[in-house]
Amino acid sequence: MIGGALALAAGAALFAIAVGAVLPVRQRVVWVGLFTALCAGAGGVAAAAVLAGGNTFTADFPDLFPLGGVRIEFDALSAIFVLATAVVAVPAAIYGIGYSARGPSSRPAQVAWPLLVWGVMMVPAAGNVTGLIAFWELMALSSFVLVLAEHHHNPEARTAAQWYASMTHLSLLTIVLALAVLAHQAGGDSFTAIRAGTDHIGPTTATVVFLLSLVGFGAKAGVAPLHVWLPRAHPEAPSHVSALMSGAMVALGVYGLIRVGWDLLGGGPTWWGATVLAVGLVSAMFGILHALISSDLKRLLAYSTTENMGLVFIGVGAAGMFASSGNQPLASVALAASMLLVVNHAAFKGLLFLGAGSILSATGTRDLDRLGGLARRMPVTAATFAVGSLAIAALPPLNGFVSEWLLLQSLVHSLPSNAAVVAVAMPVAVAVVALTGGLAAATFVKAFGTTFLALPRTVEADQAHESPRTMQIGLIALAGVCVALALAPTALAAPLQRVSLAVGGLADGRPIHTNGVYLQLSGIEAGLSPLLLATGLAVMMVAVLVVVRRGRLRRTVRDIPAWGCGRTVQTARMEYTATSFAEPLQRVFDDVLHPEIDIDVDHRTESRHYVQAIRYRMHIRDGFEHRLYLPVLSVVRRWGDGARRVQNGSIHRYLAYSLITLIVVLVVSR
């Protein structure tokens, strides 16, 4: 069954690629969308089968490439990531039908889209080094094409694609190095062989492999300071592609790190976990702060991806620390928290990117300061975006809260511990998780509030209409997944146990007990029932409504303007914008963000005492980009300028170079 589903996925992907290359534009978009959805759905079925049954599926294609074959090894760890991919890819593909009709309908884009979906699904399924690298590169190239899809009318996409290509190849380079060293030392290409050969790997080699893979997979996961491509590429890619990239592709960085660091290498000393934890803490804080001050909706979501991957890294790092200090049950809980967060993140971030796409195609802008009042113009987008916002802000009763709760539980119960590093690191981690939670709530109040509520700030926002039906289906489906994950996370208790068992180096236990309603953790006296919380909230709301309605209510007056302190004209210009909403928090974190503020004051010519206009400009640079990348880039540029003097296009000079080289070679090799 698993093999059949995977074959179906491959077939559907191939068929989608074929029709994408052949059919005329209108049918092309529809059929590519449907077959991509089928491909993702089949992959999801395979993943669900593995997670439900617990058996691993393997298949060998030894002669696929000249230098090595591809092996498929589909275990529970692969399955949870494929499941996350399917969760976002199926709705995104259906949504893509409506979205592409007005946007990226070109042949290359329509061929690259099924390739990307299939590539993202097959990376975790790969069971040897060659397979992993092949699918990884497939995924990287097809996503690169898709980032460039709209470059005709959007020059920004070109710079974004350049950054994306550089970072993704930095990532590939380090991963190839890490895996090559690993395969060479362990004496085998397949993961089974590597696992068997870990005894031959010395601690130094293991450390080198771990650090290389941390860089490589970290760049893919978009954790700071390797996140620079994310806030560029995600806004420029078509929205359903951003949804998949942000919801699923980025999570493969986490997959790779766990697979190499804790599955293949079998875990390491405490500082491995501590390093991952530290990267996670920095990313979570950095990501959410920049999301908070972004007024570009998709950029905001991209930074929030850095934050969420940071939270996942915190979970994985904590699990690594607990596992190496022998606390396996707690490690299982931490791992389960991060895996649940991966699935949840796929659902809500996918949903939010699809919502952002819906807004973008209806209004033509992603600038929050130019939106507003869309709730009544686009009710479906508004309702689903609200679900996504509440979920990503980790508010009960939605799904983000469950993973946040699990993560907090695993961190909190690390004490009492006998290690001082744990006693200091864990309160810091809890504080960072809490602060990111609070700031995420502020960020998404801002995002939802300035986009959908009050009055439209521009004509474009005023004239917006709801998106086509296919896009609505995608939005509603993902919102439904969020709600389902929120009410019944207990259904994932057994699958999370299988994942935990699959990663022996990190955890081996039963993280979550459940009787269908309550979530209980192994070794921790704490319970939560998301279902009953939601029920309780609903009961309370109904009770309040009933009590209020029973009173002698007077009429509701509706046709009145808002109270504007008696002003004669009350316009949308008086509303708080996204920038002004974030200003107090930006001031609180001034020392971290270093905003550059210019104020120009123009005076009237008659007198300097009368001000004609004040211009205020604020720019906040990405600190890592400014201090880390730009210096490197400027050095590279200086080298390039130097090289230009040598290579100036004169044939005579090139002939002279050849002659000199020839002479040198003759002299040296004599």
Add this chain to the structure above:
Amino acid sequence: MSPTGIAVAVLQVVLSIASAPFLVGMMRLIRARLEGRVGAPIRQPWRDLRKLFRKERMVSTNTSIVFSLAPLVLLASAALVAGIVPFLSTTSALDQVGDLFAVVYLLLLGTVFLSLAGLDAGTAFGGMGSSREMTIAAIAEPTLLVAIFALSVSTGSSNLGAIVADTLAHPSRAASPASMLAFSALAVVTIAETGRIPVDNPSTHLELTMIHEAMILEYSGPDLALVELAAHLRLVVFLGLLANLFFPWGIATTAQPLHLVAAAGAVAVKLIVLAAVIAVIEVFIAKVRLFRVPELLAASFVLAFLAVTVSFFLV
């Protein structure tokens, strides 16, 4: 989930809603007396609420459904928390449904909805209030969760019932440095989250200094009544948390009616004492500038952080 557990939860919700306006009335009365005034009677907040329920509801053309939904969510979340927090008895049916983290995030849910409603009004002051409210909520969050961390270290659980039972079993823990540090941290956050002086002034009339009031400037009639009632209830919830997490004595560990009556008396005394202390403090200090509030909260965070590490380094 036993029937008695559900009964206890419902009793807690009803009693705390009924008593919340009286507590606020008492605080106003204490302030009035210290200011040399006679002050309105304690039942005045209930009178105000009753009147509001009988007034017209006004919904401006700017707003969406969020504006009408927010008061419901705000009150419902606070009421649910009142059912979870062990006010009367540790046997509430909701104790296992959510722990302290759930309590914190439920209260944040209410804050988020009210902030959205403030933005939905589409006026400058509404947005200003929302922005400030979220700022304070966001930076209060680390203190809250780290203080919970400190509490759950010695108990081994973040469930409220377990923490209360543990303190009852080991009374000396209530006087431990960790517990006292966590108490002071939570006290500061309580003042910030309930919008009392020095963070926010609940009786201000100047829009530019408002936080909570600015968000609700657009509400009228029954909606306003719900928002006000929810604000009163949140005060009771926070004070009740402070009271029963650190001084749980008097709380019932069973669901017997006699014990519940005694527990109600005990918790009433604790709430009155805490509310009186806050009211007296409010007379003596002034509201701080908005951008001084983060400093106050950072100080409370340091206290909470110390509470966690102290329990490691001293025990």
Add this chain to the structure above:
Amino acid sequence: MLKLLRKIVQTGRVTGTVPLDAGPRPSLLLNAAHPLRGSVQIRQVDAGSCNGCETEFAAAFGPVYDVERFGVRLVASPRHADALVVTGPVTRNMAVPLVKTFEATPGPKLVIALGDCARDCGVFAGGYGVAGSVADVVPVDVEIPGCPPTPDDIVASLRRVVGR
């Protein structure tokens, strides 16, 4: 802090140091079942006053007269208000804002014209910038005469409204 505490103890209660007019209580404005009985929130609108009335009005809410003890409170938004207290003749610039404030107040609502200017424009009658008295712009329910009315008058009138 100790200094403040000593001051509080020494001063004691100051409400009632000026006794309220002990004459016969005038008839109440609202019947016992009216929603506003026992609780009236006020939004004050200065429609063009010389600020004399404001000073007296503020005194009514001070410790000496303390009208708050009767259930009257000042609020910041007309949405929260039950009664508008309007002072001064209505100037041209304030006519529209006053109407808007009235419209923004949820019913049942009252308008209280405070001071002679509010009742009949007082010395400003016929002035260039004056649009008219408060009653010319919005319906007035209660008038408090005086230029300015004493806090005593204000308290008495507000007690008529609130019924306590």
